[in-house]
Amino acid sequence: MIFISLYQKVHHNYTKITKTKAITQPIKTFDSHLIVEGNYYYWLDSYSMADFILITGDKAMFNPTFGQAIVTVRPGDLIGTGKEKINQKLVCVDGDEKKVIVPGCPYMTPQYSIPGMGMLSIESLAGNQKAKKTKSGGKPVLLKGASFKAKFQVMVPAQQPSAPSPIPDATPQYSGTGTFITMNIKVKGT
Structure with missing residues (x-):
């Protein structure tokens, strides 16, 4: 399970819109911290194996x-x-x-x-x-x-x-x- 902060891209800026979210399904990672899922961008806070x-x-x-x-x-x-x-x-x-x-x-x-x-x-x-x-x-x-x-x-x-x-x-x-x-x-x- 990965714990992340959710950001939405608004006019080339990232705005934090929720505190954290847990993702358990496969995700696309563009670097070790930025995750893209649909129109949302996530910043990796911590990684912990369930x-x-x-x-x-x-x-x-x-x-x-x-x-x-x-x-x-x-x-x-x-x-x-x-x-x-x-x-x-x-x-x-x-x-x-x-x-x-x-x-x-x-x-x-x-x-x-x-x-x-x-x-x-x-x-x-x-x-x-x-x-x-x-x-x-x-x-x-x-x-x-x-x-x-x-x-x-x-x-x-x-x-x-x-x-x-x-x-x-x-x-x-x-x-x-x-x-x-x-x-x-x-x-x-x-």
Whole structure:
């Protein structure tokens, strides 16, 4: 979605006639700021890609590779705390991603081949996963976006086979990535 100011050409001068307009259909651009649509000229104010808003029940899908650790991942459920609803489900807002926790995930590494156990969570969102303009209850809504940074926290260390006793993995946590899958295929935010 592109946000623009609308100008009308009157006697070779441009006169601003509305504050802003959102255009979602294809447009003709003559340079990086001037847009022509019929008899109207638009000046580009800002550009923001719209993306689907996350809602209660959407999934955080974790990639299984966390550095050296290979994790048997399961999806995490998002629970929205926004004020608005999409598909009769509350929208997710800034901070809701911190409540996604997936405990009891087995893992191992090439060195520590006796499986251990840990917990998955979202460490931080990508810049395109938090809306800049669309808010619910005063907080930015969460967007599908690209990949988030994920964290795997070791609860029971994997072990390296050794005699007389196995050697535990000393790494307390591993970093990885993940993406969101949403059931909302209609409503977008920016």
